[in-house]
Amino acid sequence: MSEPRIKHYLVNEKYEDPGIVIEIPTINQYILFDIGNIYKLDRDLIRKIDKIFITHTHMDHFIGFDFMLRNKLGRPQTVEIFGIDPLAHNVYSKLQGYTWNLVEFEPEIIFKVKNLKEDTYEYYEFNIKRKFAKDFIKEEKVENNTIYENEHYKVKYAVLDHKIKVMGYSFEYKDKLFLKKEKVQQLPLKGKEVGDFKQWLSDESNVGKKYKIADKEYDYEYLKEEYSYTQKGIKISYITDVIYSPKNKKKIVELVKDSDYLYCEAVFLEKDKEQAQKVYHLTTTQTAEIANLANVKNLIVFHFSRRYGKNKDIVLDEIRKYFPNVS
Numbered sequence: 001m002s003e004p005r006i007k008h009y010l011v012n013e014k015y016e017d018p019g020i021v022i023e024i025p026t027i028n029q030y031i032l033f034d035i036g037n038i039y040k041l042d043r044d045l046i047r048k049i050d051k052i053f054i055t056h057t058h059m060d061h062f063i064g065f066d067f068m069l070r071n072k073l074g075r076p077q078t079v080e081i082f083g084i085d086p087l088a089h090n091v092y093s094k095l096q097g098y099t100w101n102l103v104e105f106e107p108e109i110i111f112k113v114k115n116l117k118e119d120t121y122e123y124y125e126f127n128i129k130r131k132f133a134k135d136f137i138k139e140e141k142v143e144n145n146t147i148y149e150n151e152h153y154k155v156k157y158a159v160l161d162h163k164i165k166v167m168g169y170s171f172e173y174k175d176k177l178f179l180k181k182e183k184v185q186q187l188p189l190k191g192k193e194v195g196d197f198k199q200w201l202s203d204e205s206n207v208g209k210k211y212k213i214a215d216k217e218y219d220y221e222y223l224k225e226e227y228s229y230t231q232k233g234i235k236i237s238y239i240t241d242v243i244y245s246p247k248n249k250k251k252i253v254e255l256v257k258d259s260d261y262l263y264c265e266a267v268f269l270e271k272d273k274e275q276a277q278k279v280y281h282l283t284t285t286q287t288a289e290i291a292n293l294a295n296v297k298n299l300i301v302f303h304f305s306r307r308y309g310k311n312k313d314i315v316l317d318e319i320r321k322y323f324p325n326v327s
Contacts, residue, residue: 004024004026004173004176004231004233004234005024005025005026006022006023006024006173006234006236007021007022007023007024007025008020008021008022008023008236008261009021010263010300010302011032011034011036011037011038011040011041012036012037012040012302013310014301014302014303014304014312014315015303015304015305015306015308015309015310015312016036016037017034017036017037017060017061017063017064018034018036018055018060018061018240018241018265018302018303019032019033019034019035019036019038019061019064020032020033020034020236020238020263021033021041021045021049022171022236023045024152024153024173027152028048029050029051029152029153030045030048030049030050030051031049031051031052031053031171032049032051032052032053033052033053033055033169033171033238033263034053034054034055034061034062034238034240035052035054035061035062035063035064035065035068036059036060036061036062036063036064037060037063037064038064038067038068039064039067043071046067046068046071046072047071047072047075047077049068049079050077050078050079050080051079051080051081051082051148052068052079052080052081052082053081053082053083053147053148053155053167053169053238054081054082054083054084054087054167055083055166055167055168055169055238055240055241056083056084056162056164056165056166056167056241057083057086057087057090058241061240061241062090065091065094066094066097069094069095072109073106073109074106074107075107076107076108076109077109077110078109078110078111078112079109079110079111079112080111080112080113080114080148081111081112081113081114082113082114082116082147082148082155083113083114083115083116083167084115084116084117084159084165084166084167085115085116085117085118085122085165086115087113087115087116088113088115088122088124088134091111091113091124091126092124092126092132092134095111095126095132096132100128100131100132103128103129103131104129106128106129108127108128108129109127109128110125110126110127110128111125111126111132112124112125112126113125113126114147114148116142116147116157116159116167119141119142120139120140120141120142121139121140121141121142121147122136122139123136123137123138123139123140124136124137125137145157145158145255151174152173152174153171153172153173153174153233154171154172154174155169155170155171155172156169156170156172156255157169157170157255158251158252158254158255159251160239160242160248160251160252161242161243161245161247161248161280162241162242162243162280163243163280166240166241166242168237168238168239168240168242168251168252168255168256169237169238169239169255170235170236170237170238170255170256170259171235171236171237171238172233172234172235173233173234173235173236174233175230175231175232175233176230176231176233177198177201177202177224177228177229177230177231178228178229178230178231179194179197179198179201179227179228180226180227180228180229183226183227184197184227187213187227188213188214189213197211197213197227198228201220201223201224201227201228206220207220207221208220211223234260234261235256235258235259235260235261236259236260236261236262236263237255237256237259237261237262237263237264237296238263238264239252239255239256239262239263239264239265239290240263240264240265240302240303241265241280241281241303242265242280242281242282243277243280243281243282244276244277244282244283244286249289249290249293252290252294253290253293253294256290256294256296257294257295258294258295258296258297259294259296259297260297260298261296261297261298261299261300262290262291262294262296262298262299262300263300263301263302264282264287264290264291264299264300264301264302265281265282265287265301265302265303266282266283266284266287266301266302266303266304266315266319267279267281267282267283267303267304267305268281268282268283268284268305269283269284269308269314269315269318270283270284270285270318272305272307273286281303284301284315284318284319284322285318285319285322287299287301287319287323288319288321288322288323288326289322291323291326292322292323296323297325298325298326298327299319299323299325299326299327300326300327301315301316301319301326301327
């Protein structure tokens with residue numbers, strides 16, 4: 001079956017600030033990974049973005065927060081932000097850089113931050129009606145590496161080394177089950193019964209069980225094969241600002257394994273690997289190796305060093321020697 005209707009792309013040119021957008025209009029979800037220079041994004045899109053996943057708060061990954069804030073003023077909304085400590089402090093510092101003395105006339109805007117600190121999630125809220133005070137909500141122990149999940153998709157992370165702790169992310173859109181309408185219409189099911197039937201087929205814990213239709217019981221496997229089909233999900237991963245080390249490589253490969261699309265930095269050519277090591281970034285061949293080890297289908301590279309100017313091909317050509325399906 002076809003891929004789900006998901007649009008994903010780099011925010012900027014490959015030699016500019018990192019960041020990707022994932023748009024899922026069918027479920028009204030607009031997601032941003034990193035928030036560097038976002039001036040090129042359509043302002044209507046910026047207003048729709050309600051989830052932001054931050055790798056770390058170096059300037060080229062976080063300077064766009066102010067521009068995002070400016071474009072969101074004037075309409076009520078809640079924006080969820082995810083990342084690693086000291087993200088909550090950084091968000092608070094950004095918000096407190098302005099004076100909020102007329103907020104009683106403003107529609108309510110709330111920023112919710114989920115801040116990973118060691119083995120604990122800290123939750124904070126920043127409400128414009130409270131002049132964006134830093135309100136602690138709760139904390140909870142980390143049970144796994146899924147930082148966000150809803151019925152449609154989940155986002156996983158790995159904590160990586162950039163001489164500070166940074167986050168790598170994978171976005172996994174779940175498989176979707178659809179009914180074969182013509183076939184289902186032949187069953188004695190009406191209204192809510194059809195919805196219940198679909199929900200039962202969607203729950204894989206029902207494997208091996210039977211479902212009663214009229215006076216007859218049917219096996220799960222038979223019903224699923226005859227009356228439904230599955231649209232395969234999609235996995236999109238995002239890795240940037242990491243040193244090439246055995247520990248990082250292992251974590252990244254585990255996180256991005258079998259990605260349909262891996263967005264990964266390739267900052268330096270292999271001849272400049274000593275400089276890459278000094279500043280905790282990846283080279284072309286290191287990025288290609290990770291993509292190969294992780295069985296990635298498509299590799300999209302970015303965050304090219306300024307030393308190569310706007311010559312994108314010099315980086316892409318070197319990667320293609322080791323991983324052809326790169327853009």
